[in-house]
Amino acid sequence: MAGQSLFHELVGLLPHQKSEGETVFPVVLSPNPKIPKAVHLPEAIKANRSWLDSLLHRSGAILFRGFPVSSASDFNDVVESSGYEDFSYGVGGAGTRTKVVDRVYTANEAPPDQNIPFHHEMSHVPVFPSKLFFFCEVEPGKGGETCIALSHVIYERMQQKHPKFVEEMEEKGLIYTRVLGEESDPSSPVGRSWKETFMTDDKTVAEERAAKMGMKLEWMEGGVRVIIGPNAGFRYDEVKKHKIWFNGVVGRFEDKLNDDPSKAVMFSDGKPVPIDVRDDCCKILDEECVALQWRKGDVLLLDNLAVLHSRRPLTMLPRRVLASFCK
Structure with a gap:
């Protein structure tokens, strides 16, 4: 049986x-209870790709709940059924991840007691995934919510709250500074070493790969300082005719290795982003977000351009969420 009748919103x-x-936002889809046999998510997605694409474009996020998805292999089948091309999480990514199977990785492996701030996946590099899949393999006991927020709403509220900052950001662009160690730091949400980030232990090769992504490397004892940008702090959706908040104003302050946090995010002229702007942005994100408390088998599909995501600290183990990235 095909068609939208396989789903129940x-x-x-x-x-x-x-x-x-x-x-x-988000759209929540479950199996249609009127269908007598089990509805398998890969089959339902294949039968409804165009409709689901239009739904994702309108909403920005779709949560599939109640389908028989129980393993990393099942999740990989779901991702494959979408028809979206694979985006390999390789050079340039900041979070520590482990490949599980085929197109499936662990979500950010930062310690469970840490908050992972709101971000668009790999927004700091020229090429980033357009869509993200997440899957709950092990349901958390308490905490560990994935929070999602619409980027154009954040842009509009930040423009209302800090019009001069937004204007300056649009005119100048933003520069990010990170410090990458020789070895990966599993205690940090952005703890990949420079060797893992650039997938080489050759400094010359690392510099070449960094340059292709608009990064400059400054070698220092025990690691390297990475200068990223200037990058635009927003993007414009030509179809919906609105601007979206596409930057690391919040997340880049969390880089604990940076020896000068005031330079973590700057305008292209070297002027630091004011702390009150960062704090207000955090408050607005918290006010506007939807906090998803995972259930086993949940699959979340996000438009990476339209939606920011974060992870709240986990207060009760276990929790295992997997991820996949699409071009």
Whole structure:
């Protein structure tokens, strides 16, 4: 059986789920209870690709809940069924991940007690995934929510709150500074070593790969300082005719290896981003986000251009969320 009748949309299931006209964020889809046999998610996605694409474009996020997806291999089948081309998480990524099977990786392996701040995946490099899949293999006991927020809403609220900053950001662009160690730091959400980040232990090769991504490397004792940018702090959605908040103003302050946190995010002229701007952005993100408390078998599909995501600290183990990236 094909068609949208394989799915049943749930509204009001998630706390703080957003609704604007006919658009819901996120959309929550479950198997149609009127269908007598089990609805397998890969088959349902294959039969409804165009409809799901339009739904994702309107909403920015789709949560598939209640389908029989129980393993990394099952999740890989779901990702493959989408028809989206694979984006290999390789050179340039900041978070520590382990490949599990085929197109599936662990989500950021930062310690569970740490917050992973809001971000767009790999927004600091020229080529980044357009879509993200997440899958809950082991449901957390408490905490560990994945929070999602619409980027154009964050842009609009930041423009209202800090119009001069937004104007300056658009005119100048932003520069990010990170310090990468010789070895990976498993205690940090952005703890990949320079060797792992650039997938080489040859400094010359690392410099060549960094240059292709708009990065400059300054070697120092015990590691390297990475200068990224200047990059635009926003992007414009030509179809929806609005600007989106596409930057690391929040996340880059979390780099604990940076010996001068005031230079973590700067304008292209070297002027630091004010701390009050960062703090207000954090507050707005918290106010506007939807916090997803994972259930085993959940699959979350995000438009990486439209939606920021984060992870709250986990207060009760275990939790295992897997990820996959698409071009």
